[in-house]
Amino acid sequence: MHIIHIVAVIIWIGGLAFVTMIIFPIILKTQDPLQKVLLFQKVEHRFARMARVYNLLVGISGFTMLFMMGWHRALLTRAGLPLLFMLLVWVFWAVMLFGLEPLVVRKTIENMAKEKERLDIDGIFRRMNRLHWILLTLSLAVVMAGSIFAH
Numbered sequence: 001m002h003i004i005h006i007v008a009v010i011i012w013i014g015g016l017a018f019v020t021m022i023i024f025p026i027i028l029k030t031q032d033p034l035q036k037v038l039l040f041q042k043v044e045h046r047f048a049r050m051a052r053v054y055n056l057l058v059g060i061s062g063f064t065m066l067f068m069m070g071w072h073r074a075l076l077t078r079a080g081l082p083l084l085f086m087l088l089v090w091v092f093w094a095v096m097l098f099g100l101e102p103l104v105v106r107k108t109i110e111n112m113a114k115e116k117e118r119l120d121i122d123g124i125f126r127r128m129n130r131l132h133w134i135l136l137t138l139s140l141a142v143v144m145a146g147s148i149f150a151h
Helices: 002-029 033-068 081-114 121-150
Strands: none
Touching: 002 033, 002 121, 033 081, 033 121, 081 121
């Protein structure tokens, strides 16, 4: 379970880092608003599917280890704060990937494609890029918390 958990986290957060550090700068430098939307849509559709799978793998392996190792008893203690932090961030990501992303992001992309003349597409992508940096930082903090707890 630990190996599945670690590998799934590496691939998932590595993908988030790639989108944040590579894809968004490319999108932000692209001049044509329609090309920005199309590039993001291609990447987002493919990565979102994979992120959902990795989120499930991380959740299943994490909860399995939590109960198999008896760590669930430590969740609300000072020693278990890293576990609680990991759990809360995982829940946040699950809500984002399975709830908000399909509803909010796809609707935003559809609106951007339809109303490209009236929307501030550059502003939308700048805000999305800031959000991705925040989420990446939070996710890396959780990885550090998990490492601290494990050792």
